[in-house]
Amino acid sequence: MTDGILQSAPPLSPPQPRWQRLWIGLFGTPLNAAVTLGCLALLGWAVPPLLRWTLLDAVWVGPADRCADAAGACWAFIGEKLRYILFGFYDQDRQWRPAAAGAILLALAGLSGMPLFWRRATLWLWLFGLAAALVLLTGGPAGPAVPTERWSGLPVSLLLAVVGLVGAFPLAVLLALARRSSMGGVRTLAVLFIEVTRGVPLIAVLYVATLLLPLMLPAGAAIDKLLRAQIAIILFVSAYLAEIVRAGLQSIPAGQYEAAQALGLGYWQSMRLVILPQALRTVIPSIVTLAIGLFQDTTLIIVIGLFDLLNTARTAAKDPAWLGFYDEAFCFAALIYLTVCVIASRYSLWLERRLRR
Amino acid sequence: MPPGALRSGPVAAVALWWGGRSGLQAAILALVLLGGFLLGSNTLANMERFGITPGFAFLGRPAGFEIGEALLDYRPQDSYALALLVGLLNTVKVALAGCLIATVLGVLLGVARLSGNALLSGLVQGYVELVRSTPLLLQLFFWSATFQALPSPRQALNPLPGVFLCNRGIQLPAFADGRAGGWLLAAIALALALALAGTVLRRRLGRRDALSGVSVAAAACGLPVALLLASGAPLQVEVPELAGFNFSGGTTVSPEFSALLVGLVVNAAAMIAEIVRSGIQAVPAGQWEAARALGLPRRRIMRLVVLPQAMRVIVPLLTSSYLNLTKNSSLAVAIGFPDLVSVINTSANQTGQVLETMAIMMGAYLTVNLAVSAAMNLYNRRLAARGAR
Incomplete structure (x- = not known):
């Protein structure tokens, strides 16, 4: 580039202060002013009624008939039904068990987010934690067994999502390796499984698991319905996770493969010690995004008649004593999903910045 | 080797x-x-135990159940095959309409997100976060409850002249004669085809002046309208009117379909807005600066320099969001819209032909998916080729 062009360009204006840029954006041109006024009008139309419904006219405590007269939301309903929405049909006097199991699952997910815990020892932590959560939910050695039909609410959502992701992991890594393998037969099998699974909706996979899986077993054998849903979710997620892992494998430069080979490492050794640790680290943000989607997708088990958080919230509003408070129930469930997902996506953004450094 | x-x-x-x-x-x-x-072999043995004959012969038997809304003329005594086709067409209908509306809305929102107006961009960001952080099924339940909570026909809302919102669905004006609607659709399709052909021809001939553009537009609009008038179909438009307890005249969009369509569009538009935003932001700043140095005005920079490059990022992602919308339409089963999954579920429960119905369902989704991917890949290859030239 020659100096002549640069000199003929107008001098750069000094950087404007922040508030000035903000002002120009809001009212700088007639169009911007009109857009701003339009947005303000929209907010003015939507926000006051919403505020009145959620806060000002809301009923916070009291019986159902007090809510019937009020114009606002009936948060007393949530207070009354809180235990049902969170834990569903689980035995009333033993609900500390699903609460503890849910806390363990959340803690495991939270701890694994910290780079400090990205090491092999965390695997044992996971095995131990998952076993503890399952023992707590089933009733364990101490108490009477609680059948899975009574497992419901938030712990079920967490269980399906967390076990779905963790259970899919080994399968996904194998599928990703198979898809990049030089062996044509194995590669074709992996491609077929991944593409077919990604081509159908989760509901279809859930129906296959609930309707077809029992038929596929020898006569007399039966699998628990929740377990069937869990298997369907694991298989479904493994196809998506495999593609993420494959992207990670592709991002590793060929030199790493060659260096591992030069050190005399075999295929599995070089994968385990050199390639996979690097590949998985680069795709953690994508895995977090997948996990957020998976946590939301566990709601689909409603269509096969299982009770997750959304379903217990919905059926809470079917109680004759508190009939029809669907808006409140949905708002409460939405708040829980929103909290978990916003925290997770903020974490993913932070991680992406950290990994780029 | x-x-x-x-x-x-x-x-x-x-x-x-x-x-x-x-x-x-x-x-x-x-x-x-x-x-x-x-x-x-287990499956076959179990089917034999339950007295079910494997095979697709059940498709010819009468289905025996009602389907709330159908594009074809369907009655309960019709065959399972027709019932499944009705379900598939319902899925295709909601997916097509959803993709079209979500694209328009998503592009607008994506551009709004990038605007220098902090208020507008903040509002769009809030919308996108809210939609992306709550389950789609929860959103569908919300829209379904909203459409059911609309007032009865007598107190119907009337947001636009001739359009009524009530708990029986959305009432829209329509042609009094059914044939006119068909002709109109044909005319719109012809107009789109003519416009596409004209644009391609214009590009091939290297004529890009405004005059040829106007002539293409005129031909694309004028010919179909002339055809429509010449067809002789009566063109009176009927406006829905309250008669007794319900509306008569015009056309009705059911509350289930409305809730599903609105839910899918609101969800997909948020994803598409993010795709459009990231696509435009992926164009390096140097491209903007270079175009500005060439003296191009802002509008033409966008159209000639930035958008063609952004499209190469946007189109593959757009494909997967169309596929997602199509797959997500299966959530219809939870809010009572008779889509393919819903009809399949009823058929499987009635006949016990689980293996066959599941195979049909998977096959149908895979075919639809392959068709959408193939179409979008074709478009994508054209885009990539144009960049390489």
């Missing part, structure tokens, strides 16, 4: 595909086949 792989020919190609380690591969393939065989 074995030396033989370098030779060409079908045998060498197969050998290259197969790779090495035949023993291991054969063992894995045999294991998968054995597993499939075991599951299959």
Whole structure:
């Protein structure tokens, strides 16, 4: 580039202060002013009624008939039904068990987010934690067994999502390796499984698991319905996770493969010690995004008649004593999903910045 | 690589595909086949135990259940095959309408997100976060409850002249004669085809002046309208009117379909807005600066420099969001819209032909998916080629 062009360009204006840029954006041109006024009008139309419904006219405590007269939301309903929405049909006097199991699952997910815990020892932590959560939910050695039909609410959502992701992991890594393998037969099998699974909706996979899986077993054998849903979710997620892992494998430069080979490492050794640790680290943000989607997708088990958080919230509003408070129930469930997902996506953004450094 | 792989020919190609380690591969393939065989034979034995004949003969039997809304003329005494086709068409209908509306809304929102107006961009960001952080099923339940909570026909909302919102659905004006609607659709399709052909021709001939553009537009609009008038179909438009307890005249969009469509569009538009934003932001700042240095005005920079490059990022992502919308339309089963999954579920429960119905369902989704991917890949290849030229 020659100096002549640069000199003929107008001098750069000094950087404007922040508030000035903000002002120009809001009212700088007639169009911007009109857009701003339009947005303000929209907010003015939507926000006051919403505020009145959620806060000002809301009923916070009291019986159902007090809510019937009020114009606002009936948060007393949530207070009354809180235990049902969170834990569903689980035995009333033993609900500390699903609460503890849910806390363990959340803690495991939270701890694994910290780079400090990205090491092999965390695997044992996971095995131990998952076993503890399952023992707590089933009733364990101490108490009477609680059948899975009574497992419901938030712990079920967490269980399906967390076990779905963790259970899919080994399968996904194998599928990703198979898809990049030089062996044509194995590669074709992996491609077929991944593409077919990604081509159908989760509901279809859930129906296959609930309707077809029992038929596929020898006569007399039966699998628990929740377990069937869990298997369907694991298989479904493994196809998506495999593609993420494959992207990670592709991002590793060929030199790493060659260096591992030069050190005399075999295929599995070089994968385990050199390639996979690097590949998985680069795709953690994508895995977090997948996990957020998976946590939301566990709601689909409603269509096969299982009770997750959304379903217990919905059926809470079917109680004759508190009939029809669907808006409140949905708002409460939405708040829980929103909290978990916003925290997770903020974490993913932070991680992406950290990994780029 | 074995030396033989370098030779060409079908045998060498197969050998290259197969790779090495035949023993291991054969063992894995045999294991998968054995597993499939075991599951299959179990299924057949169980079906025999329940007295179900495997095969697709049940498709010819009368279905015997009602379907709330159908594009075809369907009655309960019609066959299962027709019932499944009605379900598939309902899925295609909501997916097509959803993709179209979500694209328009998503592009607008994506551009709004990038605007210098902090208030507008903040509002769009809030919308996107809210939609992306709550389950789609929850959103569908919300829209379904909203459409059911609309007032009765007597107190129907009237947001636009001739459009009524009530708990029986959305009432819209329509042609009094059904044939006119068909002709109108044909005319719109013809107009789109003419416009596309004209644009391609214009580009091939290298004529890009405004005059040829106007003539293409005029031909694309004028010809179909002339055809529509010449068809002789009566063109009176009927406006829905309250008669007794319900509306008569015009056309009705059911509350279930409305809730599903609105839910899917609101969800997909948020995703598409993010795709459009990231696509435009992926164009390096140097491209903007270079175009500005050439003296191009802002509008033409966007159209001639930034958008063609952004499209190469946007189109593959857009494909997957169309596929997602199509797959997400299966959530219809939870809010009572008779889509393919819903009809399949009823059929499987009634006949016990679980294996066959599940195969049909998977096959249908895979076909739709492949069709959408193929169409979008074709478009994407054209885009990529134009960039390379």
